[in-house]
Amino acid sequence: MALYTHAVGLTAAGTLSTPAAVSSSDTISAADIGSRGALLRVITAGTATNVTVADPGTTAAGNVGTPTAVAVGTTAAKMIYISPAAVNPSTGVATVTFSATTSVTAELYRL
Structure with missing residues (x-):
């Protein structure tokens, strides 16, 4: 399980993000999800x-x-909303799993 460390904020001037490889089970900290969620x-x-x-x-x-x-097709991209309710209060992270990881990357945006 890997903790995402590449979350970026959205700005009016635009946001530069570098996709990161995923693992079969990743986590996102409550601080990156915040009170409004993340994409x-x-x-x-x-x-x-x-x-x-x-x-x-x-x-x-x-x-x-x-x-x-949520199905993400072959050679595609999809935005998935991560709700603050997805954070486990006992661990302080939300868990995201992927059925396949080969040639799959992700970007995380704080709202």
């Missing part, structure tokens, strides 16, 4: 992937959330 731009180059943002919450019966995977 994760997933870029594929020849390999499709399913991206899942873990739901750290539980139901009243203690069952964990079942998040829906």
Whole structure:
């Protein structure tokens, strides 16, 4: 599991970001998600992937959330909203998993 360290803020003058390789399970700190959330731009180059943002919450019966995977097609890019609610209060990070990592990169933008 790797902690994203490449989050950038959005500005009126534009934002320069360098895509970073992903691993099968990555984390994003609560500080980078903030109170407004963040955008994760997933870029594929020849390999499709399913991206899942873990739901750290539980139901009243203690069952964990079942998040829906976001499909990013072959040679495509997709922006995925990371909600502050995705941060696990006990760890201080949100967990994002990828079904494939070959030729898959991501950029993280603070809102």
